[in-house]
Amino acid sequence: MTRVAVITGGTRGIGAEVSKGLHKAGYKVVANYHRNVEGAERFRDETGIPVESWNVADYDACDESVLRIADKYGPVDILINNAGITRDVVLHRMPKEAWHDVIETNLTSCYNMCRTVIPGMRERGFGRIVNIGSINGQAGQVGQCNYAAAKAGMLGFTKALALESAPKGITVNAICPGYVDTEMVQAVPEKVREVIRSRIPVGRFGDPREIAHAVLFLIADDAMFCTGATLAINGGQYMS
Template sequence: MTRVALISGGTRGIGAAISKALKAAGYSVAANYAGNEQRALAFQEETGIPVFRWDVSSYEACVTGIGEVEAQIGPVEILVNNAGIVRDTMFHKMTPDDWNAVIATNLSGLFNMTHPVWPGMRERGFGRIVNISSINGQKGQMGQVNYSAAKAGDLGFTRSLALEGAAKNITVNAVCPGYTATEMVLAVPEKVMNERILPQIPVGRLGRPEEIARCVVFLVSDDAGFITGSTISANGGQYFT
């Protein structure tokens, strides 16, 4: 039976690349999205991957949405927590709403998405969870206190849950992308890109979403069954841990 993979934020950017790569690897994929319905439906039309709309910052929405996925496709055996938002600003200008929105999606979203599928994974004796963190959760970044705190929290979540899942054949790992050629990064002015971003990256280029996706495909595979609680840093040599 084909394993079911659910990707949050799975219709755009890195998430879309992950969804496509998992489908190409033979998984039955469902992609969650929160906002841009037109883009999501276009993605579904292009790829044949069914899309499901809910906000990962709401536990109740996650329970309902995951229930719909499992009713239509089957029990979720692979979960990729990719959904994330930014509310970048320097800390002295940051509002409680800026903080709370990012924490709710980028950190609490992992709990909200993982908790409903965890009992089934334990019962079946199999699960693969991959959390998409960030280089800035490892090293920090000016103007991203909220984002970096959430993404650092994702790594603590990963390591602790990995210990709980190990005896049940559930692996929990993280991927920390560096600067990757998504719409958001490519919108950076050329001067800033050439003078401030690319010089920080030893390989001299942005990552490609497909390169991040290949990390995920490996981590959810049977070949990676002995790897849990680990972090893959896919950042072109910009930061070592």
């Protein structure tokens, strides 16, 4: 049986490489996107991976989309919570919208998506959930109280859900990437990029395919003994 995997934010950056990696490995992948229709359609045409649009910060949209995916492709056995945004500004200048937007998209989305797939996973006795966090949820970062709080919250969420789900054959793990060479990092001014790179012991930015490799390990059928774990992939920049 080919397992169905949903990747939120699955058409760009790390999410796109995760989608492609799972597709290549034989999983039936559905990549979520929200607003970038042109980019999503281009990704679909280039990879052959189906794309579906919904807002992960909206519970009803998540619920309806998971039901739609189950009807079209089969029940969701694998969920990768990767969607995320940034609204960087120091706290004493941060408008409430910047706080709420990031918390809802980056953290509440984990509840929204997991809540919709968990009942089916429990009934079938199998599930794999991987939450994509961030080095900045572990170490903090200036101007990212909202983002760091959301990503740190994701780690606690991962551990609690792992404890609840282990007896039902469901694993829940987190990956915390460091600075990975995606469009977001490429948009940073070169002088700033050099400063960041100088702080990474391996001397380079990560490759998004390295994150995809880790996801493939965590979702494997025979990876049942790994749950509640946080895998840091950051080139040695932050060790906990």
